[in-house]
Amino acid sequence: MLTAEGLVKRYGGVVALDGFDLRVEPGEIAGLVGHNGAGKTTFFEIAAGLTAPDAGRVRVEGDVGMAPQHLALYPSITVRETLRLFGGLAGLRGRALAAAVESTAEELALTEVLDRRAGLLSGGQQRRTQAATALLPEPEVLLLDEPTAGADPETRAALLAAVRRRAERGAAVVYCTHYLPELTELAATVAVAGNGRVIARGAAADLLRDLPGEVRVTVEGAAEIAVATTDPTATLVELLRDLDRPVRGIDIRRPSLDDLYRELSHAR
Numbered sequence: 001m002l003t004a005e006g007l008v009k010r011y012g013g014v015v016a017l018d019g020f021d022l023r024v025e026p027g028e029i030a031g032l033v034g035h036n037g038a039g040k041t042t043f044f045e046i047a048a049g050l051t052a053p054d055a056g057r058v059r060v061e062g063d064v065g066m067a068p069q070h071l072a073l074y075p076s077i078t079v080r081e082t083l084r085l086f087g088g089l090a091g092l093r094g095r096a097l098a099a100a101v102e103s104t105a106e107e108l109a110l111t112e113v114l115d116r117r118a119g120l121l122s123g124g125q126q127r128r129t130q131a132a133t134a135l136l137p138e139p140e141v142l143l144l145d146e147p148t149a150g151a152d153p154e155t156r157a158a159l160l161a162a163v164r165r166r167a168e169r170g171a172a173v174v175y176c177t178h179y180l181p182e183l184t185e186l187a188a189t190v191a192v193a194g195n196g197r198v199i200a201r202g203a204a205a206d207l208l209r210d211l212p213g214e215v216r217v218t219v220e221g222a223a224e225i226a227v228a229t230t231d232p233t234a235t236l237v238e239l240l241r242d243l244d245r246p247v248r249g250i251d252i253r254r255p256s257l258d259d260l261y262r263e264l265s266h267a268r
C-alpha cells in the first residue's frame, strides 16, 4: 500500500507539489494523469525516496520499484546483466535471480535480446528492459512513469499485460500516462493531478459520466450540426429523426480525459 499525505515540494520559486494526497491499495492500479508540470514526476521521485518533500509524508508498505520517464540504462552491459543487477540490488540471489530474469524477459518479449548490450537495443526494447528492471523484483509498490511512451502496439500490449499481472498478484501500482485508453485497458482508477495536487480521484467511468461529449452530423447542402450532449446516442437519434436532407457523415465523440481537464480547470 502507498499513502501520500500533504506533500509539498518547492524548487526555488516553483511549487512542484502543493498538498499532494494519494492513497493506492494493494491490487489497485491508479492511473496518474495531469498536464505537463502538474507534479507527477516529482511525486514519483518522493515516493521512491529519491528526493525529500518540504512537507507531508509518504508511507509505503514493502519495497518500491520505479521505471522513470526518461530511459536510464547502462548502455555497455547486456540486458541479462542489467536484469541481474537490478534483481541483485533488490536482494535476489542464485536460482531465484536466474528464474526471475528468465520469466520477466519472457513476459516482456526480451528473451531474444538477453545477451545484447542495452545501448544497441531499439527504443521499444529499451523501454521493455527499463520496465523489466522495475517489475522483476516483484515490489509491493510499482511506480511507472509513462512506460509506454514511444512503444509500438506489441510492446504496449506486453507492458500493460505485465502491469496487470503485478496488480493481480497484489502490487499497488501508480501508472502515469497521457493516454487514457491505457487506463481503461488496465481497469485503473484515475487520479488527476493539477498544479501540484490531486484534483480528482475515482473510477474513470464515474469521473467521465456527467461530462458532455459531442455529436456531429454532416448534412448535404447545409452547415455541419454539432451538439454537446451527455447522451450521444439519444441525441443522435433525435437529430436524425428531424432531418429531411441526406446525411453525409456522423461523428460521435465521447467525453475524454481532455474534457475532464477542461472541466476541472474551469472549476478551479
Ligand SMILES: Nc1ncnc2c1ncn2[C@@H]1O[C@H](COP(=O)(O)OP(=O)(O)OP(=O)(O)O)[C@@H](O)[C@H]1O
Binding pocket: 011, 014, 015, 016, 034, 035, 036, 037, 038, 039, 040, 041, 042, 043, 069
Ligand atoms: N529539479 C527541479 N528543479 C527545478 N524545477 C523543477 C525540478 N523538477 C521539477 N521542477 C518543476 O516542478 C514542476 C512539476 O514538474 P514535474 O516534472 O513533477 O511535472 P510532471 O507532471 O511530471 O510533468 P510532465 O507531464 O511534463 O512529465 C514543473 O514546473 C517543473 O518545471
